[in-house]
Structures are given as structure tokens and as C-alpha cells.
Amino acid sequence: MLAPFPWQGTDWARLLVDLREERLHHALLFSGPSGIGKRLLAERLARSLMCAYPADGGDCGQCRCCRLMQAGTHPDCLRIAPEEPGRQIRIAQVREEMIDFVMRTASFAARKVVLIAPADAMNTATANCLLKSLEEPTRGTYLLLVTDTPVRLLPTIRSRCRTVALRPPGWEEALQWFIARRGETDAEDLLGAASGHPLEALRLDGTDALRQFDRAANLLLRSAQPGPWYSTLAGEVADVDLHQLLAWMQIYLGDLSRWMASPESSRLPRALAVHEAMRARVSEQSVARLLRDTLRAARDARATTNPNKTLLLESLLAGWQGVAADA
Ligand SMILES: [Zn+2]
Known part of the structure; x- marks a missing residue:
């Protein structure tokens, strides 16, 4: 009985043993980075x-x-997800649909399943409502939660679930799988841009992700050299999503840092020319520092309702230039 994806073999085998031996925990939390197939395993x-x-x-x-x-029409399986991607799960979805569902007797089999993905789309009120059903588990009812960010779940929910911590495949395995699915063109770049997570790479395929990645890399290169780069910055990033830009910058800098330590470990062939140009201007230490600053900026930007894009980037990149100048 094969797992949905080859890199899930061990986790899947363990779940099947628990299932066969009737000792599967009634609440399971599938966690791990996005784009590795957690939801499909659940x-x-x-x-x-x-x-x-x-x-x-x-x-x-x-x-x-x-x-x-x-x-998707089994009456004894309830799938709960936000009504639109990126939105929260409404409390009514849990209160009405789920409580009713759990109390009801199963139609066909002795078992019922509730699948909530992404579980971190529940706010505190919704999560508290869910807790009720976790406190009084009904026999034969299984709750499967899926999340990329378990820290965003209430600790009381996490502690009542058994965690199934899923890991991404190794780079070579991921690349082989990805190439088998969609061919070699840009395969390494797409997988690199997806941090090695194969399903995320599939999602990026056919979008303008690589072009956006190139823009982020070039912006970093330009701002690493002396000159009034900031005078055109506002216009340049006007149409760019700040969170996405910061994410691409992190991926670029991560790869630059790997490449500087050992050139064959770069996972983004398209970035090599920029890496070469960058090496003349910045030190490994300054790359590490900008990467840390970028992570912090991304966190700050997420915590702010309406961050000032130009200001935030200017202050981030001005720091980079200062570092670059004395590299
Ligand atoms: Zn069957």
C-alpha cells in the first residue's frame, strides 16, 4: 500500500500499523513545511x-x-477549510457543522472523520469551540488537523493531538520526482525557488515566479553597489507584493550564502551570474546579516496591517549597502 508521495513511506507505514492494530490516536496533527503533501497524506x-x-x-x-x-460526498467525513483560500475558518463552520456531525451516528461505518486544513486558519474562538470536541472524544470519531505553522495553533489543541511531523524529501529525491512529473525545463530553478518542496514547485510552475525571483535578485545586486539606487526604488517596487518580495529575497540570499560557502551547493542555476557579480561586492558575513535583517523585516511586515513598502525596503537595503561598501 503505497504512500501518496514516495518520501512519505515511513510515516505512512507507521500510520497503517496503528490503524490495523486499532490504536490510532483520535486526534492527529499533520505538521511540516508547505508544499510537501501533508494534506494529501491526511x-x-x-x-x-x-x-x-x-x-x-x-x-x-x-x-x-x-x-x-x-x-467528496461521504456523509461520515467532514472536511473543514476556509471558504476562500487565505481567509479564516468561520466559527459557525466548526460550531454548527462539526458539533452536529460529531453527535450524529455514523451512516455507514462505525467511524467518522473530520479533516481540518489548514488548521491554523482557526482563530481563538473557533479553536476553543473545537477544543470541546477534543475534550470529549466520541468513540470512532477521528480528527485530522493539517498545518504548516503549528505554533499558530492554541497550545491546548496541540497538546491534545498526536503530532505527525512530516519532513520534506532530500534535494535529489525531490528533483527526480519533480522532473518525472513535468520535465526538465527550469526544474532545478523552480524547485530551488520552492525551497526544495516539490508540491510548492508544481504550484510555481506556469506562474511568473521565476521572473519575480530574478527581479528580487537584481534589486539586491543593484542596491549592493554605491549609487543613488533608492531614488528609483519606489517606482520599481510599486507593483510588487511586499511579503512576496521579501520571501524571494530570503530565498536568493539563502542560495547566495550556500554558494559562497561551497559553489556546487547552489540550487538555483539561474542565480549564478548574479552570485558572481555579488561576490565582488559583499562578504559572507554581510550576506548572513542581510538574510537575518530580511527575516526580521518579513516578520515586522506581517505584524503590521499596512506596512510602508518603500520605507521598509529603503531601510533594509540601505543597511545592506553600508555593509557592502566595506566588504
Ligand atoms: Zn474501500
């Missing part, structure tokens, strides 16, 4: 829990329950 476990004729503990894919699960 979904697969949900299907296996509902299957009427499980093979080796996993879903058969053919029985009526499996077909209903595939269609």
Missing part, C-alpha cells in the same frame, strides 16, 4: 479509515465508501 488516512474493505489497512479504492470519499 486525506489518504481519512479514506483508509472509511474504507469498508481495507487492504493492509489502507483504502481499497473500489468499495462504495472509497468511491464516496473520492467524490
